Amino acid sequence: MSAKPFLKIDHVDKVFPLGKGKEYVALRDVKLEIRENEIVSIIGHSGCGKSTILNLIAGLDTISNGVILLEDREINAPGPERAVVFQNHSLLPWLTVYQNIEMAVKKVRDDLNPKEVKEHVMKYIELVNLDHAKDKYPGEISGGMKQRVGIARALSIEPKVLLMDEPFGALDSLTRANLQDHLMRIQMQTGNTVIIITHDVDEAVLLSDRVIMMTNGPEATIGEILEVNLPRPRERLTLQHNEEYLRCRGAIVEFLYSKFAKHDD
Amino acid sequence: MLLKTINTVALPTLLFGVLIAVWSTVSIEIPGFPTPMETWNELLVVLSDPLYDNGAGDQGIALQLMSSLKRVFGGFALAIAVGIPVGLLIGMSKMAQTAINPYIQILKPVSPLAWLPLALFVFKDVDMTAIFVIFITSIWPIIINTALGVRSVSEDYLNVAKVLQLSAFEKVFQIILPVAVPFIFTGMRLSLGIAWLVIVAAEMLTGGLGIGFWIWDEYNNLNYSHIIIGIILIGVVGYILDTIMGLIADYFDYRKRGRV
Numbered sequence: 001m002s003a004k005p006f007l008k009i010d011h012v013d014k015v016f017p018l019g020k021g022k023e024y025v026a027l028r029d030v031k032l033e034i035r036e037n038e039i040v041s042i043i044g045h046s047g048c049g050k051s052t053i054l055n056l057i058a059g060l061d062t063i064s065n066g067v068i069l070l071e072d073r074e075i076n077a078p079g080p081e082r083a084v085v086f087q088n089h090s091l092l093p094w095l096t097v098y099q100n101i102e103m104a105v106k107k108v109r110d111d112l113n114p115k116e117v118k119e120h121v122m123k124y125i126e127l128v129n130l131d132h133a134k135d136k137y138p139g140e141i142s143g144g145m146k147q148r149v150g151i152a153r154a155l156s157i158e159p160k161v162l163l164m165d166e167p168f169g170a171l172d173s174l175t176r177a178n179l180q181d182h183l184m185r186i187q188m189q190t191g192n193t194v195i196i197i198t199h200d201v202d203e204a205v206l207l208s209d210r211v212i213m214m215t216n217g218p219e220a221t222i223g224e225i226l227e228v229n230l231p232r233p234r235e236r237l238t239l240q241h242n243e244e245y246l247r248c249r250g251a252i253v254e255f256l257y258s259k260f261a262k263h264d265d
Numbered sequence: 266m267l268l269k270t271i272n273t274v275a276l277p278t279l280l281f282g283v284l285i286a287v288w289s290t291v292s293i294e295i296p297g298f299p300t301p302m303e304t305w306n307e308l309l310v311v312l313s314d315p316l317y318d319n320g321a322g323d324q325g326i327a328l329q330l331m332s333s334l335k336r337v338f339g340g341f342a343l344a345i346a347v348g349i350p351v352g353l354l355i356g357m358s359k360m361a362q363t364a365i366n367p368y369i370q371i372l373k374p375v376s377p378l379a380w381l382p383l384a385l386f387v388f389k390d391v392d393m394t395a396i397f398v399i400f401i402t403s404i405w406p407i408i409i410n411t412a413l414g415v416r417s418v419s420e421d422y423l424n425v426a427k428v429l430q431l432s433a434f435e436k437v438f439q440i441i442l443p444v445a446v447p448f449i450f451t452g453m454r455l456s457l458g459i460a461w462l463v464i465v466a467a468e469m470l471t472g473g474l475g476i477g478f479w480i481w482d483e484y485n486n487l488n489y490s491h492i493i494i495g496i497i498l499i500g501v502v503g504y505i506l507d508t509i510m511g512l513i514a515d516y517f518d519y520r521k522r523g524r525v
Contacts, residue, residue, distance in 0.1 A: 058428065078424075079430060084424065090425055092440070
């Protein structure tokens with residue numbers, strides 16, 4: 001790990017008050033350092049607080065104890081340098097694909113003139129191969145296309161960190177594979193720092209440089225961190241029998257289903 | 266196909282026949298009650314010269330309807346101008362909701378006619394009184410539905426606004442209003458329906474002009490067929506108003522444009 005981390009999560013707790021003096025400790029003493037240009041995924045059972053971590057980094061939720069630093073600056077509110085791709089895409093249904101991205105670009109890049117805005121928007125629409133659908137409304141395109149628009153919108157504001165909350169969770173497995181490939185290709189072009197919340201073991205290994213494994217809540221914290229030493233670009237077909245891939249996959253499965261197995265109450 | 270023809274043509278025709286039969290029976294049983302045929306002939310007479318103007322109290326049916334519509338739209342416009350901002354405020358601020366809601370709940374069930382004497386006393390003018398009564402009774406659905414629309418804005422859209430750091434002003438115009446507009450139009454449609462109901466009663470009391478006055482006047486003239494004509498015309502105009510509002514509402518509803 002380099003001396004100066006890009007994003008630093010330092011002894012962070014998250015406590016939700018339940019009323020009547022009671023409280024729920026969702027996260028306890030979470031420590032994590034993320035490098036620039038790194039793809040990190042956070043994996044764990046449902047209820048382990050992995051989405052909570054993302055919301056804290058995004059600034060959509062407040063930290064109870066500890067601090068999160070992005071390039072040595074404390075995070076305490078949402079901001080466009082930390083773009084979020086939401087699980088359900090959250091495109092505005094009354095705007096076209098183009099307008100959804102344009103709205104974000106116009107707000108964040110007020111230095112651009114109208115011609116530059118148009119070029120900028122089109123650049124990111126082309127990045128996710130959606131030129132043909134730019135004038136369609138979200139209701140007229142498939143779930144996978146919507147999520148690509150969500151990614152394009154997030155990238156178009158050129159964030160320092162791209163936060164993805166189970167971005168492909170609601171999609172069928174073929175579409176999901178397609179989007180994972182898209183994401184890896186785009187990240188290689190743009191060099192974004194990406195944090196992905198997931199509950200999919202293969203997705204975590206395929207996409208990540210490191211996989212952060214969360215223990216179960218309450219008082220969830222980071223259990224293990226796994227380095228995925230696979231060269232890029234990664235090819236899902238050839239990885240199926242790759243030793244490193246199988247080792248990583250095995251380690252995560254071991255963590256999730258043996259060490260921190262979750263039994264239904 | 267045959268079944269569809271029966272449903273769309275035969276059944277309404279049959280029902281029309283039944284209605285005419287009941288009406289005819291009533292007109293035989295009650296001496297002086299206009300028969301369907303008499304009413305039809307009178308309707309043709311009334312509609313043949315809808316724009317005549319023999320001074321106050323004696324004008325054609327179209328002029329009467331127009332003056333009612335003018336008052337309705339006056340009060341309705343006022344209700345929109347006040348109701349939408351108040352609804353936005355209540356929807357966005359818990360504090361405003363707590364402060365204003367009790368008054369809405371108490372004033373909403375008050376009959377429009379209860380306001381009428383007070384308004385007459387204050388304004389000493391028939392037109393102003395009618396407009397005020399329309400305003401005060403038709404504003405509630407607009408406020409309530411606007412607030413409902415604001416509250417139905419999904420957390421996801423608000424998170425988008427937060428990440429992009431939209432100002433309060435940008436949030437209202439780019440996120441909240443597009444979601445709330447269909448709700449606002451639902452409120453306006455209800456509101457216009459109420460306004461059209463209220464105007465007839467209000468004009469019966471204020472007199473002078475308007476379709477409500479006309480019906481009451483014809484009652485005093487023992488011209489009962491005109492009362493029935495008035496009822497039918499009020500219904501037709503109300504239906505047209507509702508249809509137009511529905512079309513406008515659909516036009517502004519992003520969900521009705523082949524999306525989502």
